[in-house]
Amino acid sequence: MKQMQPLTITNAKVVTPAGVTHGALRCAQGVILAAGPDVGPAEGDAIHDAQGRLLAPGLVDLGVFAIDKPAFHFGGITRAGLMPDQSPPLDLPSRVGFIAKSGKPDLWVHPLAAATRGLEGRELAELALMQDAGAKAVATGRRWIGDSGVMLRLLQYAAMLGLVVVTHAEDAGLASEAAATAGEIATRLGLPAAPAEAEALAIARDIALAELAGARLHIRQVTTARGFDLVRAAKARGLAVTCGITPAHFLLSDLATADFRTFMRLSPPLRCEADRQAALAAIADGTVDVIASGHDPRGPEDKRLPFADALPGMAGAETLLAMTLGLVRDDVIDLPRAFALLAANPARLLGVPAGALEAGLEADLALIDPHAPWIIDRRKMEATADNTPFDRQGTQGRVLGLWKGGVRIAL
Amino acid sequence: MAITDLTAPAGRFPPGRLAFPHRDLTGIGKLARHEILYLLDQAHQWVALNRQSAKHTDLLGGLTIINAFFENSTRTLLSFEIAGKRLGADVVNMHAATSSVKKGETLIDTAITLNAMRADAIVIRHGSSGATGLIADKVDCPVLNAGDGSHEHPTQALLDALTLRHALAERGEGAEDFTGLNVVICGDILHSRVARSNILCLTALGARVRVCAPPALMPSGIEAMGVEVFHRFDDALEGADVVMMLRLQSERMSGQFIPSPREYRHLYGLTTKRLALARPDALVMHPGPMNRGVEIDSEVADLGGRSLITRQVEMGVAIRMACLDVLTRKARGQEGWA
Numbered sequence: 210m211k212q213m214q215p216l217t218i219t220n221a222k223v224v225t226p227a228g229v230t231h232g233a234l235r236c237a238q239g240v241i242l243a244a245g246p247d248v249g250p251a252e253g254d255a256i257h258d259a260q261g262r263l264l265a266p267g268l269v270d271l272g273v274f275a276i277d278k279p280a281f282h283f284g285g286i287t288r289a290g291l292m293p294d295q296s297p298p299l300d301l302p303s304r305v306g307f308i309a310k311s312g313k314p315d316l317w318v319h320p321l322a323a324a325t326r327g328l329e330g331r332e333l334a335e336l337a338l339m340q341d342a343g344a345k346a347v348a349t350g351r352r353w354i355g356d357s358g359v360m361l362r363l364l365q366y367a368a369m370l371g372l373v374v375v376t377h378a379e380d381a382g383l384a385s386e387a388a389a390t391a392g393e394i395a396t397r398l399g400l401p402a403a404p405a406e407a408e409a410l411a412i413a414r415d416i417a418l419a420e421l422a423g424a425r426l427h428i429r430q431v432t433t434a435r436g437f438d439l440v441r442a443a444k445a446r447g448l449a450v451t452c453g454i455t456p457a458h459f460l461l462s463d464l465a466t467a468d469f470r471t472f473m474r475l476s477p478p479l480r481c482e483a484d485r486q487a488a489l490a491a492i493a494d495g496t497v498d499v500i501a502s503g504h505d506p507r508g509p510e511d512k513r514l515p516f517a518d519a520l521p522g523m524a525g526a527e528t529l530l531a532m533t534l535g536l537v538r539d540d541v542i543d544l545p546r547a548f549a550l551l552a553a554n555p556a557r558l559l560g561v562p563a564g565a566l567e568a569g570l571e572a573d574l575a576l577i578d579p580h581a582p583w584i585i586d587r588r589k590m591e592a593t594a595d596n597t598p599f600d601r602q603g604t605q606g607r608v609l610g611l612w613k614g615g616v617r618i619a620l
Numbered sequence: 621m622a623i624t625d626l627t628a629p630a631g632r633f634p635p636g637r638l639a640f641p642h643r644d645l646t647g648i649g650k651l652a653r654h655e656i657l658y659l660l661d662q663a664h665q666w667v668a669l670n671r672q673s674a675k676h677t678d679l680l681g682g683l684t685i686i687n688a689f690f691e692n693s694t695r696t697l698l699s700f701e702i703a704g705k706r707l708g709a710d711v712v713n714m715h716a717a718t719s720s721v722k723k724g725e726t727l728i729d730t731a732i733t734l735n736a737m738r739a740d741a742i743v744i745r746h747g748s749s750g751a752t753g754l755i756a757d758k759v760d761c762p763v764l765n766a767g768d769g770s771h772e773h774p775t776q777a778l779l780d781a782l783t784l785r786h787a788l789a790e791r792g793e794g795a796e797d798f799t800g801l802n803v804v805i806c807g808d809i810l811h812s813r814v815a816r817s818n819i820l821c822l823t824a825l826g827a828r829v830r831v832c833a834p835p836a837l838m839p840s841g842i843e844a845m846g847v848e849v850f851h852r853f854d855d856a857l858e859g860a861d862v863v864m865m866l867r868l869q870s871e872r873m874s875g876q877f878i879p880s881p882r883e884y885r886h887l888y889g890l891t892t893k894r895l896a897l898a899r900p901d902a903l904v905m906h907p908g909p910m911n912r913g914v915e916i917d918s919e920v921a922d923l924g925g926r927s928l929i930t931r932q933v934e935m936g937v938a939i940r941m942a943c944l945d946v947l948t949r950k951a952r953g954q955e956g957w958a
Contacts, residue, residue: 391839391840391841392840392841393841393842393844393845394841395839395840395841396839396840396841396842396844396845397649397816397844397845398749398750398771399749399768399769399770399771399772399813399816400749400769400770400771401770402839402840404840468753469749469750469753469754513728513754514727514728514748514754515727515746515748515749515750515751515754515768515769516748516749516750517748517749517750517769518748
C-alpha cells in the first residue's frame with residue numbers, strides 16, 4: 210500500500226535525535242520530508258492533529274522469534290528483525306525471501322540469516338545468497354557457536370559481505386543444561402544452573418574473534434556486569450561491537466523465579482540483583498545499543514511444565530515500549546536516547562533507512578501517549594501466547610496511532 | 621525399647637487447624653518451626669502403633685491415597701504405601717516412567733486425571749524441581765511431595781529429625797529441638813533434595829549444619845541457607861554430633877564429577893577411622909540406598925548404637941502416617957480442622 214496523499218502531523222512533541230521539539234512532521238510517498246518546529250502542512254496535505262502527544266519513530270525490534278502482527282502493532286513496532294530459529298530454520302535463500310515479504314505492507318520483517326546450516330554451529334549457510342534474498346544480518350540463533358574455528362570463519366565471511374553477526378552469549382559447556390543462574394535462588398530451588406560467567410566467557414571469545422576478523426558483532430542480549438564491562442572495553446578500543454538487552458533483564462532478577470513461575474524462564478536466565486543494576490548502568494552510560502522485545506510467544510504446552518522442562522522465552526512485543534519509557538520516567542535515559550535504543554540503533558545495525566524522524570527516512574511513525582496508564586494482563590494480550598513476565602503489573606505508555614511508510618495502520 | 625515420653629504439654633501449639641494450616645506438604649521451606657515440631661509430635665503415636673503386632677487403625681477408612689511416582693523408587697514408595705494402609709486408607713500406586721516423550725503434558729494431564737478420580741491425597745515423586753507444586757495447583761486434594769528433582773524431599777527431612785529426636789532422647793540428651801547440635805551433611809549436595817530439605821529442617825530446629833562436598837557437587841550460594849561449607853571431609857567432621865551421608869549416583873562418579881568411586885571413597889568415604897574425627901559418640905545417618913564401600917563403609921553403616929540407618933526407615937513410616945493424618949483431617953471433618 211502506497212501513501213497516496215502527503216500527510217502532515219501537527220501539534221506534536223516530535224522526538225528527533227537532537228531532542229524533543231514541539232512541531233510537526235510532513236511526509237509524502239512513504240518518506241519523511243521534514244520534521245521540527247518550523248514544519249507546516251502544504252496545500253492538499255492530509256492533516257492529523259497530534260494534540261500535543263509524542264510523535265516518535267516506529268520501533269525496530271531486533272531479534273524476535275515469531276511474527277505476531279497484532280502484538281507488534283499494539284507495541285508500536287513497524288519493523289522486526291526475525292531470528293532464524295524458525296521451523297525450518299532460515300538457512301536457505303528461498304525461506305529468507307519468503308519471510309522478507311511476509312509482513313508487508315504494514316509490517317516489515319527483516320530476516321536474520323542462519324549463520325550455520327540448521328543452526329547447528331558446524332557448516333556455514335549460504336550467507337551471500339540469503340543476503341540477496343533479503344537477509345539484513347546473520348544470527349547464530351538461540352545458541353552460541355561452540356567451535357571457535359567455525360565462529361572465526363563466519364565472522365570473516367560476514368565482514369566481507371558487510372553483514373553484522375548477531376550472537377547469543379552463553380558458553381555452551383557451562384550453560385548446556387542450565388535453567389537458572391547459579392546462586393542462592395537456584396540453589397534453594399534445586400534448579401540446574403550455570404555461573405553468570407558463562408556469558409562473559411562467550412563475549413570475550415566472540416569479541417576477540419570479531420577483532421581478528423574485522424567483523425561487526427552484535428551481542429543480542431548482555432545481562433551481566435562482567436559482560437557489560439567487556440563490551441564497554443571493546444567499544445573504548447574502537448571495535449565494531451554493539452549489544453542489546455530486553456526489559457526482563459533490566460526489570461527482573463532471579464528472585465522472580467522463586468515460585469518456579471515458568472514465564473520467568475528466559476534465555477539467558479534471569480540474573481542476580483547486582484547484574485540487574487549493572488544493566489541499568491550500562492543502558493545509562495551508552496554501553497547498551499538496543500532494547501528489544503525478544504518476542505517469543507509460548508503456549509501452555511511449552512510453559513505449563515516444571516521450570517527446567519519449560520521452554521525459555523517471553524511474549525514481549527506489547528510491553529517493550531512501556532517498559533522502556535519507564536527508564537525515561539526513572540531518569541535512567543532521556544526520550545531521544547530511548548528511541549535510539551528502540552529504533553535508530555537497530556535500524557542502523559540492519560542497514561534499513563528508518564528508525565528516526567529525519568528527512569529522507571521511511572515514514573514509520575508512532576503517536577504515543579507516554580503517560581497513559583494501563584495494567585499488563587496476560588488474559589487480554591494481542592500476542593499469540595500470554596507468556597509475559599510482567600503480568601498484573603501496572604505501567605504507562607500507549608501507542609495511539611501508527612503509520613508504516615506514511616500509511617496509517619488500523620490498531 | 622521404651623519410648624521416652626516426648627508428648628508435648630497442652631497448649632504448645634495453636635488449636636485445631638492453626639497448628640498446621642497447610643493443605644499440601646510441598647517442602648520444608650514452606651513450614652514454620654512450630655509446624656515442623658507439630659508433625660514430629662504427631663508421629664510419636666504412630667511409632668508406638670508400628671511397634672505393636674496389630675499395626676492398624678481405621679482413621680483414614682474410606683479415603684483413597686494415590687502414590688504417583690514419576691521416578692523410580694523402592695523404599696519411599698513402600699514407606700508411603702505402608703503408612704497409608706496402616707491408617708486404613710485405600711492406597712493405589714501409579715508408576716509413570718519419566719522417559720515418556722511428552723512428559724510435561726503428561727504431568728498436568730495425570731494430575732487432572734487423578735483429581736477426577738477423587739483422590740483424597742496424592743503423593744508425588746518427580747524428577748523435576750517444582751513439579752509437585754505445579755500439580756498441587758491443579759488438584760483439589762492435599763499433595764505430598766515425595767521428592768521433586770533437586771528441590772525438596774520433606775518427609776525424608778522430617779523422618780531424619782524424628783529419628784534424631786528419638787536417638788537423643790534415649791541418650792538422655794533429648795530436648796524440644798536441636799539447638800547446639802552439630803550436623804555434617806556430606807555427599808552430592810548439588811543434586812540432593814534430601815540435603816536441601818534437611819538443611820531447612822535442621823536449621824529451623826536450631827542445629828548448626830555443615831555441608832561437605834567436592835567443589836563440583838557443591839551448589840553456589842548455599843551459605844545463604846545458613847550452613848557452613850567444607851570441601852575436606854576430615855575438617856568438617858571435627859566435633860560433629862551427627863554425620864549424614866548422601867548417596868552418590870554411580871553415573872556421577874565415573875569422570876563427570878568425580879574421577880572414580882575409589883577416589884571418592886578416598887576423600888569422602890565414611891570409614892571407621894574417619895568417624896573417629898567426630899565426637900566419640902557421633903551418630904551416623906544415611907537416607908539409603910547405600911553404596912557400601914563407597915560413601916560409607918559397612919563397619920560404620922552397621923555400627924550398633926550409633927548407626928541410625930535402619931531406625932530412619934522405621935521412622936519414615938511413622939512420619940508419613942502423621943503427614944497423611946494431619947493433611948486429611950479437613951476432609952475427614954475432624955473438629956477444629958474442617
